[in-house]
Amino acid sequence: MHPKQIVSDFQSMGSSLVLDSDDLYIEHPENIYPELEEIAKQYKTRIVAYLKNDYSDQEHNIFQTMDKILNFYVGIEQDMNKKINDWLNHDDTATKLIMKLCVELSNNGWKNPKEPTCNYEDINTFKFSKEIYERAMAYFKKGA
Structure with missing residues (x-):
């Protein structure tokens, strides 16, 4: 979920999300x-980054793609699951990177696969995520 949407939803209910340093408060x-x-x-870490104007559309695309891939692995029904499955059946490297990403997230405290990974991401997980995203986009741009 895009932090912009979360912030907007809160504002529409009369409860702004306020940033004080790295602390997030709900008015x-x-x-x-x-x-x-x-x-x-x-989604705290992404909301904080967004409120600090340190969250790009490119980063959101990467995170959103990772969320869809992890949802695929958990078995959450999505329109693109067949496409993800086809891609991963043709890209062993991407599959290995996803497994490394999951291990890294787990090392950072992510224990529930149905929980968003936002608060467990770091520079290493972003590196894996970016590489996985680039591999996925390259595969899908080929028309596969």
């Missing part, structure tokens, strides 16, 4: 549901 938390507060917690 008027009584206006939102507890489930939305949980989403803000799960």
